[in-house]
Amino acid sequence: MGLVGIATEKILSSFSVFLFLTIILLAVARRISTSVLLFSLQSAIITAEVLATGFQEKLASAYLVGILIFVIKVVAIPRAFFVLTKRLKTVHDVKASTTPSQSVFVVAVMIYLSYAAVHSYGGAVRAPGDSLAAAIALILTGAFLMVSRKKALMQVLGLLVMENGIFLAALLTTFGMPLVIEIGIFFDILMGLLLMGIFMFRISDTFEHLDVSKLRRLRG
Amino acid sequence: MKIMVDILQLLLLILGAPLVRGIIARFKARLQKRRGASIWRPYVELFKLLRKEDLTPPTSSAVFRLAPVLLFGCTVCVAAFIPVAHVSALLGSRGDFFLLVYLLGLGRFSLSLGALDGGSAFGGMGASREALISSLAEVPFLMGLVALAILSSRADITGMVAWTLHQNIFNISTVHILAFTSLAMVVLAETGRMPVDNPTTHLELTMIHEGMLLEYSGPSLALIEWASAIKLHAMLALLIALFGPWGMAAGGSGWGLATALLLYCAKVTVLMVLLSVIESAAAKLRMYLVPDFLGVASAVSALAVIFTMWVKR
Amino acid sequence: MIPVLGAGFILLFRNPRFATRAALLVGALEVLALGAVIWQVHLQGELQEGRYLRADALSAFFLMSIAFVSGIVLIYSSGYLRHTGEGRFSSPRWFYALVFMFLFTMISVCLSANLGLLWIMMEGTTLASALLVGFYNTEGAIEAGWKYLIVCTVGIAFALFGTIVLYLAAVKAGMSPASGLDWISLMNAAPGMALDPHLVKLAFVFVIVGYGTKIGFVPMHSWLPDAHAEAPTPISALLSAVLLNCAMYALMRYDVIVSRTVGPAFSHTLLLIFGVLSMVVAGLLILVQRNLKRLLAYSSIEHMGIIAIGLGLGGPLGLLGALLHTFNHSAAKSLLFFGAGNVRHNMGTLRIDGIQGISRTMPQTSAALVVGGLAIVGLPPFSLFISEFAILSEAFAQAHYLVAALFLIVLSVVFGGFAYHLFRMLCGKPGRRPENARLIPSEYISMGIAALCVLYFGVRIPHFFNVLLHEAMAVLR
Numbered sequence A: 001m002g003l004v005g006i007a008t009e010k011i012l013s014s015f016s017v018f019l020f021l022t023i024i025l026l027a028v029a030r031r032i033s034t035s036v037l038l039f040s041l042q043s044a045i046i047t048a049e050v051l052a053t054g055f056q057e058k059l060a061s062a063y064l065v066g067i068l069i070f071v072i073k074v075v076a077i078p079r080a081f082f083v084l085t086k087r088l089k090t091v092h093d094v095k096a097s098t099t100p101s102q103s104v105f106v107v108a109v110m111i112y113l114s115y116a117a118v119h120s121y122g123g124a125v126r127a128p129g130d131s132l133a134a135a136i137a138l139i140l141t142g143a144f145l146m147v148s149r150k151k152a153l154m155q156v157l158g159l160l161v162m163e164n165g166i167f168l169a170a171l172l173t174t175f176g177m178p179l180v181i182e183i184g185i186f187f188d189i190l191m192g193l194l195l196m197g198i199f200m201f202r203i204s205d206t207f208e209h210l211d212v213s214k215l216r217r218l219r220g
Numbered sequence B: 001m002k003i004m005v006d007i008l009q010l011l012l013l014i015l016g017a018p019l020v021r022g023i024i025a026r027f028k029a030r031l032q033k034r035r036g037a038s039i040w041r042p043y044v045e046l047f048k049l050l051r052k053e054d055l056t057p058p059t060s061s062a063v064f065r066l067a068p069v070l071l072f073g074c075t076v077c078v079a080a081f082i083p084v085a086h087v088s089a090l091l092g093s094r095g096d097f098f099l100l101v102y103l104l105g106l107g108r109f110s111l112s113l114g115a116l117d118g119g120s121a122f123g124g125m126g127a128s129r130e131a132l133i134s135s136l137a138e139v140p141f142l143m144g145l146v147a148l149a150i151l152s153s154r155a156d157i158t159g160m161v162a163w164t165l166h167q168n169i170f171n172i173s174t175v176h177i178l179a180f181t182s183l184a185m186v187v188l189a190e191t192g193r194m195p196v197d198n199p200t201t202h203l204e205l206t207m208i209h210e211g212m213l214l215e216y217s218g219p220s221l222a223l224i225e226w227a228s229a230i231k232l233h234a235m236l237a238l239l240i241a242l243f244g245p246w247g248m249a250a251g252g253s254g255w256g257l258a259t260a261l262l263l264y265c266a267k268v269t270v271l272m273v274l275l276s277v278i279e280s281a282a283a284k285l286r287m288y289l290v291p292d293f294l295g296v297a298s299a300v301s302a303l304a305v306i307f308t309m310w311v312k313r
Numbered sequence C: 001m002i003p004v005l006g007a008g009f010i011l012l013f014r015n016p017r018f019a020t021r022a023a024l025l026v027g028a029l030e031v032l033a034l035g036a037v038i039w040q041v042h043l044q045g046e047l048q049e050g051r052y053l054r055a056d057a058l059s060a061f062f063l064m065s066i067a068f069v070s071g072i073v074l075i076y077s078s079g080y081l082r083h084t085g086e087g088r089f090s091s092p093r094w095f096y097a098l099v100f101m102f103l104f105t106m107i108s109v110c111l112s113a114n115l116g117l118l119w120i121m122m123e124g125t126t127l128a129s130a131l132l133v134g135f136y137n138t139e140g141a142i143e144a145g146w147k148y149l150i151v152c153t154v155g156i157a158f159a160l161f162g163t164i165v166l167y168l169a170a171v172k173a174g175m176s177p178a179s180g181l182d183w184i185s186l187m188n189a190a191p192g193m194a195l196d197p198h199l200v201k202l203a204f205v206f207v208i209v210g211y212g213t214k215i216g217f218v219p220m221h222s223w224l225p226d227a228h229a230e231a232p233t234p235i236s237a238l239l240s241a242v243l244l245n246c247a248m249y250a251l252m253r254y255d256v257i258v259s260r261t262v263g264p265a266f267s268h269t270l271l272l273i274f275g276v277l278s279m280v281v282a283g284l285l286i287l288v289q290r291n292l293k294r295l296l297a298y299s300s301i302e303h304m305g306i307i308a309i310g311l312g313l314g315g316p317l318g319l320l321g322a323l324l325h326t327f328n329h330s331a332a333k334s335l336l337f338f339g340a341g342n343v344r345h346n347m348g349t350l351r352i353d354g355i356q357g358i359s360r361t362m363p364q365t366s367a368a369l370v371v372g373g374l375a376i377v378g379l380p381p382f383s384l385f386i387s388e389f390a391i392l393s394e395a396f397a398q399a400h401y402l403v404a405a406l407f408l409i410v411l412s413v414v415f416g417g418f419a420y421h422l423f424r425m426l427c428g429k430p431g432r433r434p435e436n437a438r439l440i441p442s443e444y445i446s447m448g449i450a451a452l453c454v455l456y457f458g459v460r461i462p463h464f465f466n467v468l469l470h471e472a473m474a475v476l477r
Helices: A002-014 A016-028 A032-057 A060-088 A100-120 A129-148 A152-174 A179-207 B002-031 B041-051 B062-079 B097-118 B121-152 B157-165 B174-190 B209-213 B218-243 B254-281 B287-311 C002-011 C016-044 C057-084 C092-111 C115-133 C139-172 C183-189 C197-215 C223-230 C233-262 C264-286 C292-313 C315-347 C363-376 C383-397 C401-426 C441-459 C463-476
Strands: C047-049 C053-055
Touching (some): A016 A032, A032 A152, A060 A152, A100 A129, A129 A152, A129 C139, A152 A179, A152 C139, A179 C115, A179 C139, B002 B041, B002 B062, B002 B218, B062 B097, B097 B121, B097 B157, B097 B218, B121 B157, B121 B209, B121 B287, B209 B218, C016 C057, C057 C233, C057 C315, C057 C441, C092 C115, C092 C233, C115 C139, C115 C233, C139 C197, C139 C223, C139 C233, C197 C233, C223 C233, C233 C292, C264 C292, C292 C315, C292 C383, C292 C401, C315 C383, C315 C441, C383 C401
16 A cells, blocks of 8 residues: 555544534634644645545545645735734734633534544444534634634634535545536635635724624614 | 563663653753753752751641652652653553543642642632643543554553554554644643643742642652652653554563664753653643633544544554 | 626725616616516526525525515605715615625525525625625614624524534435535425434524524624614615524525425424514514604514414414515515615604604605505505415414414514504604605606505505416425
8 A cells, every 4th residue: 555545544533533623723723823823724624535535536636725725824814814913913822702611612512522423323424423522522612713703813723624624524525526627616715714714804993903792783 | 580671671761751851851951042950950949848847837838748658659650650761660450541641630639638638729719720730631641542542452551562563664544643632732731831831930829739739848849859859750651552562572681672772862952852842832831721722622522432443553 | 607797896886876877787687687587487497506606486486576676766856965965975876785795695695505605605795795884884883784794693602603503414324525514405304303403493593593693583682783773774674584584594505405304393393482482572672662764673573473483383374374474574674674764864863752743745765655554464455464364374273373373463463563653753743844756767666566565465466476486386385
């Protein structure tokens, strides 16, 4: 099989634990920059898994997708986040609405739930159970981040983590959807991020802060 | 023959402890662009302290004098459990990991009592903080070890190490990684290192471990300092033994032991460098954040235990 | 393709007046093109273009709604933008460009044969309309736009997950990866129970939550009142009348697949639950509204609930009612929003307490509001009565008495609410003399067309329309 073969196999079956670690650390991160770094680490791990899948299944499109992910999610988006943080002059605090201990507890429960879900749906998929559970845990964590973080930037980050999770789930269960669709999804995400960036500028200009929990004018 | 090897391991842990401390201090100094003291400095300090007079506060009782001895005894016992170069230890199969954790706890308890007995305000403050940290650190410590125990179906440390030795090194085990993360955090808390406690602080208000030592002098202080160095060394050896024991000798051959010893030195050096880097890079957590830190460790160790259900690796 | 090119075209014009004219031109072209497609579908049955675009009777029906509403909205906005004047927001050419992008995405939703492409375009509608919602740079608009963007993107992410699960089921059943998302292939595979029932059910749950967010079903509706209220009036009309329908269209496609696989009970029950919930909650909230456009937005949620109930009941009358209702609701809602826009211009506010006595000061607008209001609560002789009656009959026919009872109760409540609010606005002493009580031609035309539609369809459905409707129903069965 060769060294690369062994490496890819190991990657696919065991990298999920590092994803779990990034999830837990995201729950306790207290600065935006830390969270963004964790996100790019996550994306790097997912890139590794994509490339490993491509190697195993001999799919050329997987390589392309992997490179795309790397460029967009590991390099471009974190860069954009840092630039935005500087431009918007936000304070670095993540402004979570739950303490780190509570967040970690919630995340641990989510990880447990995702494992339980994977096991109950059992052999429906031909993917390593760990990684699928990691994907579901990513989705849940992304949702949790969006709900519990009060800064607009962190909400966007939560969304991105969710997308990571969905993408990983798609990768594991289907080993590649038609390339056009994948590219389309990427494009959508990019445009979405662009728009969110525009909106964040407007929010900070008009309201002079990025705390979305204070956006409560409209009610009822 | 086995007894000889085990005694030698114990002596290595005990006598090498101040050296470990010295090396870490030197690494930190170098990282912070200072020259730093010599690595043999802790030995010099211990000798100096042993020659000095042992002063006790007039309001203290026997507890004050007994505490350092008890602490030292417990720590040496703990060190006797841990295999270093050979897959056995002096007290190896006579006690399981619960005993290990609670021996450490007993040592800490006696030190806290001694500090309280000393009658100074800082002793009391340090003791109460230490109590908080140790009670919080107990959970992740135990659970991390429980996770490993479940996997290896053995309760004693040497048994766990033997099991791990038989595993393929390339099978990355989720449980092990999670347990390692949480145990590493516990080691930081137990041995009083950054980011939980600053071992080099001069400010009494920020002291946790150091605060309890303030009243001690002479041989008692030497015993306490030595005990904390042994604890650090023993914890590092524990981490190495539980998570990276490959290379340990199983038989009694001389060459095997020698190579095992060399490997051990290499691994300890790696851990020491890592510890120095973490200590230099992290700022000390404020007291109300330490529970959060240990809470994360608890959650990670809980996950490790939960994963033993599914992973079976 | 025309709307995309149109969008680019508009951007070239810097002068607002030219932009408007160009927009009208492009709009006319687009309506004609859509009409051509619809006609062809009617003649040929189905059009297929490449692997990703397809138009069948259902698409044609929805395209007709889109064409109709976008036509009158464009007419209206030509006047609307001129009315408010310059300065407060980005120029009209951006407005039209964004509108055409929005229309492009919505048309593509109706034309896609591939569920993946459907998803991409649905996400595209969120993106295209987010900027439109936040068009005015006020605090409220930005907050509404942000909420809209985030909530809908999350919802669509769930829908993506559902799509992936469905794809997984397809691939597992042996379909080739390339056609796993193709609607026709899925339809064919479904009856043979080749698709794993558990996975399909799971997929549908995610899809209904995801696309339901865009439709405005109740637990996920939080963005709707804000977005529809803060957006410029023509955009509100587009959102309420067209976007919600498109999302419903997407849901219909999934519903058919799921029904064919695991039987209709599962998906229809879910639809009924969401439908009733939306209707009841929205109906109750209508009573306490203080802002005219928010009132209309909640009414949209309620009507989407009605459509969902119709779909959930199934059966010929239920489907007929649901489909007809999508169109009727679009017409009536556009009319109401246009009226609201006028009110806003002239009275300067949308708060119901602030508007009084417009029956005297703005007779034409208030006539429009009355017509729209009566239509929207489902009174005869307006068209909504017919569709709601159909759904109601279906409920009785299937012995879903609880649903029927709730339906009637909510309708009465809504009637009361609307009557109350409208009367407060119409009667009483006029507080402020509006500057421009007369309707300018564009508004006249658009509102008139909508009103006529609503009236006429109540009495008699044109033959062509009827035929198209039945063909669409056939697709759904």
